[in-house]
Amino acid sequence: MLAALAWRNIWRQPVRSILSLIGLAFSSLLLVFMLSFQLGIYDTMKVGALGLLDGYGQFQPVGYDDDPDISRLLPNWQALVEAAELDGINTATPRASSFAIMASGDTSFGAAIIGVDPVTEPKVSTLASTIIEGRYLAKGDEATIVMGEGLVRNLGLTLGDNVTMLGTGNDGAVAADVLELVGIFSTGISGLDRQITQMPLARFQDTFNLGDNINVIALRGGDFSAVLQAAPALAHMAETEGAVYLRWDELQPEVKQMITLDLSTAMLSYGVMIIVVVFILLNTLYMSVLERTREFGGLMAVGMRPTQIGTMVWLELIFLSLLGAGIGIALGAGVTLWVENVGIQFPGMDEVFRQWGISGRVYPDLSLLSAVAGPGVIVISIIILGLIPYRRILGLEPVTAMGAA
Amino acid sequence: MQHKGNEMTAIVSCKGITKVFGKGELAVHALRGIDLDIMEGDFATLAGPSGSGKTTLLNMIGALDHPTEGEVTVDGQSLSGLSKSALSDLRLQKVGFIFQAYNLVPVLSARENVEFVLRLAKVSVAERRSRADAALAEVGLQGMETRRPSALSGGQQQRVAIARALVGRPRIVLADEPTANLDSKTTGELVDLMYRLNQDSGITFLMGTHDPRVMAHSKRHIEMEDGQIISDTRS
Known part of the structure; x- marks a missing residue:
């Protein structure tokens, strides 16, 4: 009533x-x-x-986030890649990275060099989609490299030029290689375009004496919430293997x-x-x-x-x-x-x-x-x-x- | 003056009712020690000049207000100390009101207004419908059940108010200037109606009024002045 x-x-x-x-x-x-x-x-x-490079989550060795040294290796990483095939995770891609001097003629600049799997990397990172000249790394590539347009400009390179890379290997010895520039990317983020380079993971492991080892596994899912929901299980997996799992907000705290x-x-x-x-x-x-x-x-x-x-x-x-x-x-x-x-x-x-x-x-x-x-x-x-x-x-x-x- | 009706049952009993509004020098004595019994079957009018205390007394009897001193008993139940909810229930079950301004619910139809008190009393749908229609027929509003108050004349609205006052089968119906807003023809019809209901059904009425046409029908006439009853006569 x-x-x-x-x-x-x-x-x-x-x-x-x-x-x-x-x-x-x-x-x-x-x-x-x-x-x-x-x-x-x-x-x-x-x-x-996060999609540009980091991925929605990462498996890392303990302490790698604070001190990303090449010698911090991800233990038993193949098991983590397999185990990461959970609901919500589309792809897991292995990476190894270090810092190196990139030289061309008399010019040299410091840059981050990331060894990536050319097949799985584009499924996690959108970097490949920002290629403005040439192509991204491909299966079967060996001594190839892709660079940001800022670094290419600084080094005075053109597509097809050779770049000399000089770094320090996992064993402390000199890691040197000559790589052909096959692609130039432009992310729109000037810092990335001046400092990031990528080369095939297998070649990176050879050059830096890593053997079969890697530093991180980057993950991507269909959407954020699915990866976020899987975070506790992923963290448990990482802990089991003596590694750590970093969520998106730990990878990009500024975001x-x-x-x-x-x-x-x-x-x-x-x-x-x-x-x-x-x-x-x-x-x-x-x-x-x-x-x-x-x-x-x-x-x-x-x-x-x-x-x-x-x-x-x-x-x-x-x-x-x-x-x-x-x-x-x-x-x-x-x-x-x-x-x-x-x-x-x-x-x-x-x-x-x-x-x-x-x-x-x-x-x-x-x-x-x-x-x-x-x-x-x-x-x-x-x-x-x-x-x-x-x-x-x-x-x-x-x-x-x-x-x- | 006080009527002692030992041969009949008192529906309302007022003992030493005093009502004072305000305090100190501003205090107004609206009622001064009223003793009054309203007997079952009375058709009584409460008359007197403005400010004589008619409405205040009706409010006390209808459990709408509390006396400053004294006690009111309705159908054997003392009103002293009752909670707001208990007083609401008492009004619902034992008292029917007819106001000068009708006080109908504007969003309800005539039937729904009459049914309203039955809904409050939790009467079943079927019963309240038949009782409401019967009450409306009794007051001559058959065929107007679905009209809202705004679609009824003043006299018709007052008839709805009478039907609403009666449908709950109260022990007493209190009417405060029920004909003040009505023309003489409608007033005559309504007074006849209330008188017939009193005669035929034995419903007790107490009406505060100035209207000589109402007073002419009353079987008991109570005259008030300055908060006191100055005469109480039966015809």
Whole structure:
């Protein structure tokens, strides 16, 4: 009975109720879209920043993250590659790396040299897709190398030139090789393009006297959440083999920090917006309670308990907020899904985005969390704060209420 | 003056009722030691000038307000010390109200307004429907069950209010200026209706009124002045 009465009461003042609904729906729509958009950017950042080179997770020797020395070898790595074939993990690719002097003629520069498996590496890293000249490493390659465009420019190289590499092997002896430049990549991140080179893993192991050993295994999955869910199992595997497993946020802590900072700032804005919406709606309802005080007195006179009247008004508030939030979620989800298909271009932001591995177009990511979190907070706040008019009604005396203007 | 109706049962009994609004120099004595019994089957009017205490006394009897001193008993139950919920239940079960401003729920139809008190009393759907329709027929509103108050005239709204007051089968119906907003023709019809209900069904009425047409029908006339009963006569 109270629910039916509450529902009808909402429509006694249709203009007022519709205005309240529009306000609620619009703020819910904004919250759904903005949160989805924000989470979408974070996902793009994570995929872009980690997908380029690191992968979504890595098996590493103990202490390698702090001191990435070639002599820190990953024990029993073939077993880890096999064991990593869990749900959610698409590919595991072995790597070995060191620092070396790259020389061409009279010019030399220091760079990181990474030995990679040409077949599995492109399934984990998007570096191969940033080749702007030549080709990426291929199966059967031996003395070949791919370099970033910055380093190529600094060394004055052109495609097909030979590069002399001089480093220190695992045994402390000189590791030297002459490699043919077969590809030039451009990631858009100048630091990477000046310092990163890749060569076939087998040749790297020979040159640096690694034998069959490697330093890390980089992993990639269909999506982040799947790899994140597999993290405890992967960590257990690594521990069993005397190694460690690093999650994405341990590989790229600066991305995690950036997301945390941005989210904190955004939460503040969302919080202010929610507070404003909630108080506007509560003010409207409180006014309505004051206007109806005389009517409440009449209801008390015919035997309705103050708790029943209070519940009826509270239900009005709950229905209104649920309806408004529901409409807002539906509209917000619709808008977000549409933008998910077309994306949003931010002219002039390409350079900034590239630093985070984001291409020019950004896409929101609608999820249950982004759809429900914002409107849910509004509804819950309204339900809790709706106890204020409820308490006022409990304090009403029939005679005073009936005498109200 | 006080009527002693030993031959009948007292539905309402007021003993030494005093009501003071405000404090100190601003205190207003609305009721001054009222002793009154309303007997079963009474069709009584409470008359007197404005500020004489009619509405205040009706509010005390209807458990809408508490006396400063004294005790009100309705159907043998003392109202002193009852909680808000208990007073609500007592009003629901034992008292029917008719107000000058009708006090109908605007979002409910005539039938739903009448049914409302039965829903509060948790009467079954089938029973409350038949009782509500019967009550509306009794007050001459057959065929208007689905109309909302805004689609009814003042007299029709007051008839709905009477039906609502009666449908719960209360021990007493209290009416505060029930005809003040109505024209003379409608007033005559409504007074006739209430009188018929009293005569035919034995329903007890106590009406606060200035209206001579209402007073003309009353079987018992109580006159108030300055918070006291100055006369209580039966015709």
